[in-house]
Amino acid sequence: MSAGAGPRPLLLVVGGCGGLVxxxxxxxxxxxxxxxxxxxxxxEGEPEHGVEWIRQDAAEVPAWEPILEGVDTILVSAWFRQxxxxxxxxxxxxxxxxxxxADRAGIRRLVHLSVPDAPEELERTLPYLTEKRAVDRAIRExxxxxxxxxxxxxxxxxxxxxxVLLGLAARYRRLPMFGDGTYHVSPLASRDxxxxxxxxxxxxxxxxxxxxxxxxxxxxxxxxxxxxSLGLPAxxxxxxxxxxxxxxxxxxxxxxSLVYAYEIRWLxxxxxxxxxxxxxxxxxxxxxxxxxxxxxxxxxxxxPPGGRGPAR
Numbered sequence: 564m565s566a567g568a569g570p571r572p573l574l575l576v577v578g579g580c581g582g583l584v585x586x587x588x589x590x591x592x593x594x595x596x597x598x599x600x601x602x603x604x605x606x607e608g609e610p611e612h613g614v615e616w617i618r619q620d621a622a623e624v625p626a627w628e629p630i631l632e633g634v635d636t637i638l639v640s641a642w643f644r645q646x647x648x649x650x651x652x653x654x655x656x657x658x659x660x661x662x663x664x665a666d667r668a669g670i671r672r673l674v675h676l677s678v679p680d681a682p683e684e685l686e687r688t689l690p691y692l693t694e695k696r697a698v699d700r701a702i703r704e705x706x707x708x709x710x711x712x713x714x715x716x717x718x719x720x721x722x723x724x725x726x727v728l729l730g731l732a733a734r735y736r737r738l739p740m741f742g743d744g745t746y747h748v749s750p751l752a753s754r755d756x757x758x759x760x761x762x763x764x765x766x767x768x769x770x771x772x773x774x775x776x777x778x779x780x781x782x783x784x785x786x787x788x789x790x791x792s793l794g795l796p797a798x799x800x801x802x803x804x805x806x807x808x809x810x811x812x813x814x815x816x817x818x819x820s821l822v823y824a825y826e827i828r829w830l831x832x833x834x835x836x837x838x839x840x841x842x843x844x845x846x847x848x849x850x851x852x853x854x855x856x857x858x859x860x861x862x863x864x865x866x867p868p869g870g871r872g873p874a875r
Contacts, residue, residue: 566638573597575634576590577621577661578641580614581606583719583753584676585640589614592686601630602641621656622650627664636672636764637665639698644723645823648690653675655694658797659701664674666705673709676765677786679773682832689825699771710763711771715837719753720792725850725858728786733793740799741807741827747836749775752848759840775837777847782830792858804831
């Protein structure tokens with residue numbers, strides 16, 4: 564997916580460039596690619612970078628063929644963090660239609676952002692996962708050259724975990740500890756994910772990869788580091804695994820999007836400490852400098868950049 568002589572290649576981003584991943588993709592590709600973006604609402608940064616915005620919901624596109632005209636590579640990042648089952652089903656069906664249209668049109672490459680393995684019960688019953696896996700299967704059954712990239716926990720400004728945890732720790736001087744904290748995570752910078760998308764988009768393979776950041780942390784080690792970046796002692800409100808899920812379910816029932824019960828169950832299952840991606844020419848970004856930068860903003864009285872929006 565690197566530019567050569569002649570017109571710059573055209574990247575179709577299904578899901579837009581306004582979310583955590585989309586912003587990094589825009590930064591990575593806008594200098595040497597034309598970008599066409601399909602999503603419902605205006606996205607910060609797209610107009611300045613000359614992005615061609617197709618104002619449509621990926622779940623409701625009546626015909627993908629006109630949108631695919633001239634496209635070299637497709638990046639699919641559209642998904643919900645939480646939604647009613649019918650919305651997952653509808654979006655999944657729209658993306659399957661995209662895959663079939665791309666197959667018929669002879670699109671060169673497709674990169675699909677999926678998710679790592681989850682506990683078996685969630686894989687069988689959670690619409691977030693069952694419909695995502697249906698899209699994965701449609702891609703594997705196509706004749707496209709594809710990479711299904713399954714990143715673990717992402718971090719960047721305006722992320723949904725580390726930036727939020729920093730703000731909570733700075734405000735309340737303590738955090739909940741779900742279970743014993745010995746399960747693992749391997750945070751991956753969204754900028755590194757965008758570079759992985761570039762590399763995999765040029766690889767010409769048919770493969771699925773699960774990718775993490777450079778270090779596999781115990782969750783308690785990571786939250787200890789978070790307190791350290793704020794110059795605070797690590798203090799926790801300990802919750803059993805069952806009560807951790809109950810708390811998340813209560814917050815969800817009250818309309819909070821801070822954390823969802825399925826996310827806690829996934830975290831406690833110890834499936835998110837996946838190995839680092841080995842293929843980039845530069846080292847993967849470590850999380851400690853990111854925490855230090857965000858903590859510095861908090862100490863100076865400016866909240867870390869935040870706001871509502873898509874998870875990816």
